[in-house]
Amino acid sequence: MSGDRTFREKEPQSELHVATIATAVELVLAMVVGTLVEPGGGSAMAVFLLPVLVAAAAILAMALVLPTASFARWAGARWGGHEAWWWVPIVAPMVAVAPVTAVALAAWLLSGETAESWAYLSIWLTVAVLLIPAALLARFAVRSAMAGRPVRMTRKILGGGCVGLVAILVVALLVQVNVDAAGP
Template sequence: MNSTTAGRKVWIWAAVRASTAGMVVELAFASAALFLWGLAHPGPEGDSGALAVFFLPVWLVIATAVSLLLTLTLVMPTASLAFRAGRRFGGDDAWWWVPAAAGAVSAAVVTAVGLCAGLLGGHVGAPPVYAWWWLAIAVLVAPAGLLARLSAHRAAQGRPAGLVRTVLLNGCGGVVAFFVVVLVVAIVAESAVG
């Protein structure tokens, strides 16, 4: 164990904020993908989707609240588990412990929800349903967990641990770039096909 991990705390405010910012960006990517899917596959009522622009500020507040809740319930336990496992089994907390811990935390959540649904409601899903939920939760938690780990690591080194501005600016820029590229490709493909 080196000097930067000896006294490091994972549950610090900077790590929670960085993780929440990362979750907001992840939810923005998912929302952009779903919005583009809706444009490509319009429903029978044929809404234009222009109303989504006015819903954006409300969506941002909801996404931030959901991201904070997910950070406190899933991401920070994942980062803590990764830190403890890295210290116990490797002497240092390598970055790859976070995706491994995300898989373990995701498995625990899916198992608990599946057991509660089975015992309380009598509803049992097929094994592929549980596998997809496990994968979705693990993929959602791992990037935010890596941001929390990085923020805590920087704080332990005495460096500025605030990553919120960087994550939000670069992440939202990535979402906009993704959105524009997909729209341009769709327009070019549509004009080429006819």
């Protein structure tokens, strides 16, 4: 893993920064979508929640996005001979199992009850889908740093990243609507 060592020496913070920024964009977009779905949900209070969202984005980036990118990098090197972008969508559902299992376990321990299995499936799918754009952008930051290029992600995140995120959210929304329609 000499490539990883070179990356860590050149740009030790860029992967975390990019993952946090991408996760923050996803959280803000989710907040906007939530406000559109539930009108009158107190959108004026959203301004006061932005610092909390940034802190949550940093925690989620460290707990979910960076492990997804690292596991995809490792899996690509181990099984594919080289790291490819498509390892991120393969690995994201595996990483998403951990938080969904933790939520289900916490719900069961606190209330003694669990939700319907389709609810956990829906949460798992949503988490997996939301991990993909941030992990892909973090992967791009690593590759840029390893190649010796500066990590300038503003255009990538605001351009391609947001467009990709909107497309993924539309697909996730369609899947959610289908799951709700097929419900129990």
